[in-house]
Amino acid sequence: MFKDIIIKGARQHNLKGINVTIPRHKLVVITGLSGSGKSSLAFDTLYAEGQRRYVESLSAYARQFLDQMQKPDVEHIEGLSPAIAIEQRTAGSNPRSTVATTTEIYDYLRLLYAHVGKPHCPKCGVAIKGQSAEAICEKILTLPPNRKMMILAPYVTGRKGGQQDILDKLKRDGFVRARIDGEIFELDGKLPKLEKNIRHSIEAVVDRLVTGKTESSRLNDSVELALRCGAGIIIILLENPDDKKGKWTEEQISEQLACVKCGISFGQLAPRNFSFNSPYGACPTCNGLGTQLIFDPELVIPDPSRSIKQGAIPPWRRGPRRLMIYYNHLLRCIAAHFKIEDMVLMPFKDIPQNVRDVLLNGSGNDIIKFDYWRSGRMHKLDKPFEGILKNLQRRFIETESEDVRERLKKYMGRRCCPDCKGNRLRPEILAVKVGDLGIHKYNELTVTDADSFLDKLKLNAEEKTIAHEVIREIRSRLNFLKDVGLSYLTLNRESGTLSGGEAQRIRLATQIGSGLTGVLYILDEPSIGLHQKDNMKLLNTLEKLRDTGNTVIVVEHDLDTIRRADYVLDLGPGAGRHGGELVASGTPKEVEKTKTSITGKYLSGEKTVPLPSKRLKGDGKFLSIEGAEHNNLKKINVKIPLGTFCCITGVSGSGKSSLIDDTLRLALDRHFKIGTGIPGKHKKISGLENINKVIVIDQSPIGRTPRSNPATYTDAFGIIRDLYSKLPESKMRGYKSGRFSFNVKGGRCEECHGDGVKMIEMQFLPEVYVTCSSCKGRRFNRETLSVLFKGRSIADVLEMTVSDAAEFFSAIPKLHRKLKTLEEVGLGYIHLGQPATTLSGGEAQRVKLSAELARIPRGHTLYILDEPTTGLHIADVEKLLEVLMRLRDQGNTVLVVEHNLELIKTSDYIIDLGPEGGDKGGDLVAEGTPEQVAKNPKSFTGQFLSGILKK
Template sequence: LSPRFFSFNSPHGACPACSGLGVQRRFDPGRVVAHPDQPLPAALASGALRALSDLETTIRTLAGRYGFRLETPFADLPPPVQQVVLEGSGDEELEFVEVRGAHRTTSRRPFEGILAQLERRQHDTRSLWLREELEGLVADRRCPTCEGTRLRREARFVRLGGKSIVEVSALSVGAAASFFQGLGFAPTEAEIARPILKEVHARLGFLVDVGLDYLSLDRGAATLSGGEGQRIRLATQIGSRLVGVLYILDEPSIGLHQRDTARLLGTLRELRDLGNTVVVVEHDRDTILAADHVIDMGPGAGVHGGRVVAAGSPADVMLDPASLTGRYLAGLEQVPVPPQRRRGSGWTIGVRGARGNNLKSLDVDIPLGTMACVTGVSGSGKSTLVIDTLYRALAQRLGGGREEPGPHAALAGWQMVDKVIEISQAPIGRTPRSNPATYTGAFGPIRELFAQLPEARTRGYGPGRFSFNVKGGRCEACAGEGMIAIEMHFLPDIFVTCDVCGGRRYNRETLEVRLKGLSIADVLALTVAEAIDVLSHVPPVRQRLDALREVGLDYVQLGQSATTLSGGEAQRVKLARELARRATGRTLYVLDEPTTGLHFDDVRRLLGVLDRLVDAGNTVLLIEHNLDVIKSADCVIDLGPEGGAEGGEVVVIGTPEEVAACERSFTGMALRTVLAPSVQNGGCESGARDHSVDS
């Protein structure tokens, strides 16, 4: 047998049923039958109703054959009948009677089932609109042939040390290292295996060194966070043992717990000691203090930055009064600990029996009306609990959630929440048309303001004239994008500035209308801080601009393309939109590591924004490693104790002080360095819910 026989990327090893993907795209019964409390056909999703023909005839035939009333809700039909409706009658032939006007025809044939009919319709239709609508009813289902392993049956029978390649691939990096370390071979076999095992041990060791021992070997690349992907690439470079290389890393500590940062720093020092240069863009305190040379940029952001404020050793930077970073490192500036913790509304929302990935049937309650923070070492199950389980389950209950939540027994107290909003670092738009002004809603009032100017009224221009998304005022050469895409065939498209409008998006006539000497293009080119001075007399605009300034985006241009915003900037634009809305309360905001890319001072500003959301009657739920955020939370839920198979349990729940007093909590150990000295080592304080790891 050759190595390709064990690869799902090769036709020699891939499962023939799913082509090595491990999943099959199939219509999801839960999405197709969107309204099970209704009778057929009203129980079906709108897309299914539009795609299927002769439904009335089919349902009458099924009702006559299986003896159910037409007004019976789908959920009340016997399970065997539900199965026939969805999956067909098999070999059994049914008598279908079709009446068209005066003509009546009878035919006998098996019923293929609604799911099969939808698959055929999706395959045959030429309507992109219908195909897109049907795609919303499709979900990935585990391949029944290979059971999600992606390999053909024969490859799964070969064993090494009593395990198949599937079982070995399911091990975490740490467990796999132990497995290969414990293998025994006969003398002849050992001679063959020695060079292979040397490579395996080295590569697994590199992954352990960069803090990824909790990842399973078969983890999909698409499920990795940006920080995890970067550290895997870093491990690859360590293995190459190159010398004289300049390595540039952008925030490698993203997603790392304080306990794991030390191992990462050891890896970076190893790269340096080999004879390389390592340049790191970082906001993490431990990483900055470990550097040989620090270059502090500033003093502000955007147009207020771009200069070297301080340079030298960490000690030199701390002594420089012009460096804001130095003042935070020296403790002269800091994020204050709240004088008191909010107790919340008295209501909670809870997950019962959460068991996705490595979660061990967790029961967790989130106090509403507070800022709650889920912590734990990397791979302890934070995202699985908060995003995959709680957020998705709540989104489904409140409507609009399409993604299937992680396995859990129940969701308690969800009726006390009106809305759930995940404020992620995903882009606010994928084209140059989307920008902070359009996303926050500030652009509408700005266009209305321009339409009220005397010059615009004389020319008969309405608000639509000042939109770059519709014909009339926009530059037609670039369709209002300011850029023209040049197709590169086998390479990604490149964008060049439109030579007609010069990137200003509008035609000459529209740009002749001016507010305080500024055209609509000039206004879009203003930063938020500059726009506040120009548009302060327009309350709807001022409200949204103030929100952008509060989240630390006063340096961003109103018309800055969404594609040029970083993940952290996109997340703060979303926060600004929420701040600018009228407060209704009872909203749960979910944020996954919102401090990514933020300076110490930006973190302090972000916490002020989150406090405003909570004080308005909402709940903020964070996944975070940043100690300044954790110490500011009202409630901390610490998962662990380790990552991967050794995690997935609740270690302790309580205030930051109570978590800091818990000896078993790695987060608690880190918190003791930033909280008051009165927090001593010891068992969990009486107010905390102590979760024994063996309970």
């Protein structure tokens, strides 16, 4: 049994052949400056090799279904366990993924509600009971007369397989017909071949009748036979003479479940009925999404100050000429009906409200006289007007052109589904209750409240026996979420709305719930997005994971986490080619004493982030948000001083994102006409006239393909290409700037299409990327590479780090400024041509920040940043602060949502929300300078800040 993980000669990326010894079954922190090689050691070496060895131990058949890691550049590793990486990345944007589904809580909830849930009538709310055969017959006898009807008995419902045995049984039992996947077949005729891997439904046709012309004895015998064959469930198919497509109405009736008062019934409950991803449970209107794309009046009429003639209705201004003429004539007829002269010439907002309502929503049952020319004759038609919104909705549904559909989507917004009210499920399923809550209401609870509900839930003896294990599994997962500081999240929160840190902690909670031992866990900055108050809970969780027999390696910058570690590895001394060495290793106390360790100096208190010499009060103007009540916000009023560096703080879940991201940012997007999202509920926002521009710098990727890189995003590459195209050699050959692009034909290597590598698919091995044999990984053809500037080709430039490139192009001011700003935000170590897909969220955010900094300052811009210290060592935070202060000093407002106390303490103004997360948050707890907030006893941020300010 190995006591340590021993790594020899690690050279992955910028690692310089380092030898590292990591104690097993300990909590180990890898720290160091941004770009010093932490991720290269933790993820690209340790995790990659651990995962590769585990997968290679499997059979060749199993390996073909698994992604495999490439072998890292390392001489030798011993003592390695199977590795699990829990990275800092968002959870994707699938709207069907929620906190409950990600943690498997929803799977157990479906079991709980299917087996101990009590069905209620969705109309009258009374408990639903079964219907007898006699009651079913009575119901059939009340149906409209002289309609064809079929009585069906379900044998198979949504089950995979060929089902030949079922069809044979139906024949043996004397049935003549069956409905197979919605279509009636004669059993003696040609039957469809059912694919084994697809779900099928089969019902026997027990009888075919005509309502009002059937003897009661025959009807009673047929119903009893159908109930017997269908295990207590019967399906009634009734001819619908009003349906032009000949579709029959269908009703499923159960012996067990029916409302006597309303006559509503449904089949036996199963877990799939509670899944919004299954057709058996999902709301048919929105298909389980809870929202619908509908035409938004504010997008259809974006500028009401314009007249119709000036284009107040943009979607009615595009299309074939005859359609435009038709719409204009409709509008003239409506103007004539309401006796409004020159309606098309007046601003839309000045048209009377009742007429605007008719224009948008239609005239209802009111008749309007329309006349139009066709075939040289005037035709007259009296009919209601359908309305612009309904007209667009109809066109969107009926068109077969994807171009038309995409064009119309610009005028649509997501709205709550009108049928399920955003609850995703069918009404009869929403009416099933455990205790006094339906499954949708339970999912609206926070993690804390959900656990409390189950703790107080009263069940009878039989229900307890059924539900005991299920409830235990749900509560254990809820407790794990509480342990990692996520007690404020609601179970129905969409995964796509979670921050990278929240998504990572959910995956961490899921791993703890798995109960594995002997595993190597590698985490990437789990403290991201976590308030200092919740940090201790996270550290306790990591120690619990260690104490169950696992090795926990954490890439982290947080000083509290480093101090709690059993062992610390500090990489450096610099970033990029100046890093990749092991500067210090040992216990936190031993690292503190290492003179060459920058981290050690901050741990010991020898170095700190300095406080500003003065705090600015701004230009005297404010951006005011009144009555904000989105999500958990409690109708708060907030004033943001313009011309300052302002921090929005508060514990996790206190309402920071609801206020800034969901309310203020979306309102600003609409004000500046750069977005169409619906702002969170609020009374009003004033002071917008004091801002010229808003720039949101978030952590979304700067590009979705490897061809995007820092050089292309900041437009530095455009300047570099222009420079190379103006060289004497290029002019002589007639090369333009496009010649030096790897995205277009001409200068790039056509063998690899400018990628520099070629992918080879291997059936039992991971995909292998081999360097292109033609360009040797240089991405350009030989003629392009022969053009040199100061002895370097365009490919050499892309391989340079930002710092090297800044020095190399120091004589070209416009380019040097762009590269220097990249360096100033702590990105001197990344390569100019580094693929965007390899950048972390924090790095992507700082690339965007540098792009904004490089622009000519105009003042009165509002910059909104979400946790810009993500991925930054405390030494790099100082560099970032210099950049933010420079933006502020140019007359701009810098608004930052942040938890990092080192950055918060340097701000001019703090707005602290809370006091807790979820329902216990959403209030304005404190506001003012850091010193003022530190004196507020109600503020958790203030309590931790007071300790920092005293140092």
